Amino acid sequence: MALDRSTIWPYVDGAAGELYYSRYDHPAGLTAERALGKLDGGRALLYSSGAAASTALVLGLLEPGQTIALAGGGYYGTPLLLAELRRFGVEHVEFDQAGRPPEGADLIWLEAPSNPFLTFPDLPAAAEHPARVVVDATASTPVLLRPLEHGADLVLHSATKYLGGHSDVLLGALVCRSDADWEQLKRVRGLTGPIAGPDAAWLMLRGLKTLELRVLRQSETALELAHRLDAHPGVELVRYPGLGNPLAARFMQGGFGGLLSFDVASGDAARTLETSTRVIKNATSLGGVESSIESRHRWEGDRVPEGLLRLSAGLEDVDELWADLEQALARVPERSERRD
Numbered sequence: 001m002a003l004d005r006s007t008i009w010p011y012v013d014g015a016a017g018e019l020y021y022s023r024y025d026h027p028a029g030l031t032a033e034r035a036l037g038k039l040d041g042g043r044a045l046l047y048s049s050g051a052a053a054s055t056a057l058v059l060g061l062l063e064p065g066q067t068i069a070l071a072g073g074g075y076y077g078t079p080l081l082l083a084e085l086r087r088f089g090v091e092h093v094e095f096d097q098a099g100r101p102p103e104g105a106d107l108i109w110l111e112a113p114s115n116p117f118l119t120f121p122d123l124p125a126a127a128e129h130p131a132r133v134v135v136d137a138t139a140s141t142p143v144l145l146r147p148l149e150h151g152a153d154l155v156l157h158s159a160t161k162y163l164g165g166h167s168d169v170l171l172g173a174l175v176c177r178s179d180a181d182w183e184q185l186k187r188v189r190g191l192t193g194p195i196a197g198p199d200a201a202w203l204m205l206r207g208l209k210t211l212e213l214r215v216l217r218q219s220e221t222a223l224e225l226a227h228r229l230d231a232h233p234g235v236e237l238v239r240y241p242g243l244g245n246p247l248a249a250r251f252m253q254g255g256f257g258g259l260l261s262f263d264v265a266s267g268d269a270a271r272t273l274e275t276s277t278r279v280i281k282n283a284t285s286l287g288g289v290e291s292s293i294e295s296r297h298r299w300e301g302d303r304v305p306e307g308l309l310r311l312s313a314g315l316e317d318v319d320e321l322w323a324d325l326e327q328a329l330a331r332v333p334e335r336s337e338r339r340d
């Protein structure tokens with residue numbers, strides 16, 4: 001579609017039409033929201049980043065005195081954001097998302113699969129809980145998982161990752177099952193102003209054209225790399241939902257997503273490895289067409305093992321990626337004993 005960057009549209013016979021001021025709606029945003037809503041089976045709203053979508057969810061749907069049960073081991077920015085929002089009276093507790101969410105929570109916040117531990121939520125157990133359930137499905141995308149079909153009330157995406165897909169757009173989204181949640185979130189978005197701009201929405205529309213092809217290919221590549229890493233003597237542990245996780249098994253389509261993580265023996269080994277790859281970029285984030293790898297300890301500290309490396313599989317040839325990992329692994333010391 002042609003990109004319209006207008007912030008205003010003329011009134012129609014003296015009255016505001018569907019489009020009048022871009023803090024509420026603009027053509028690329030509406031088109032992209034319809035497309036994502038269709039993919040996820042709900043009603044979508046776009047935000048200027050995944051973090052903005054997370055903030056909007058808390059400000060829009062929760063009250064002071066309420067508690068969020070947050071999946072432990074998920075995107076490290078989410079508990080940091082929720083700690084900041086504690087000033088407004090919303091508490092959070094972390095729990096193991098492979099089990100039952102705690103009683104008394106007012107919002108269950110899952111991540112499928114979690115970044116960077118790659119755990120998978122027990123969706124039926126969460127759906128039985130009386131609270132609203134949100135699933136951060138950034139790393140699975142609607143190609144692999146449509147959480148609203150499994151009892152979730154909301155889906156959260158950092159569209160910066162797979163939905164955009166080319167590491168060139170910062171974008172977030174919420175997809176709602178209920179009209180009431182969508183209307184409330186849309187009202188608060190209009191008041192607080194974190195709507196995604198037209199360029200970002202347009203870039204997501206471009207990304208959606210190849211989403212399925214990319215995600216299926218990246219899943220296949222990640223599964224193959226996970227198997228080869230698992231068999232390599234320099235690797236202590238591989239985390240990937242496609243390696244026998246029963247909660248993820250029913251959603252598998254030749255692998256489950258392009259994201260995996262693995263541990264080498266130490267922080268030094270991880271740093272050697274991440275700076276030795278030639279094809280795989282030593283960079284943060286995930287979900288782009290080019291593969292990237294990084295030690296997560298630099299950001300997450302003792303929340304993750306020092307030797308943990310997160311790898312986002314891109315669209316390069318799997319043998320080329322493996323050759324790159326193999327030559328980088330050859331520079332790190334071999335494991336002493338396996339933990340799995």
Ligand code: PLP
Pocket residue numbers: 049050051052075077111115136138139157158159160170171172285
């Ligand atoms: N959720 C997950 C699972 C993420 O990985 C990220 C970012 O890495 C976010 C949310 C936040 O998204 P953004 O960086 O677009 O604000």
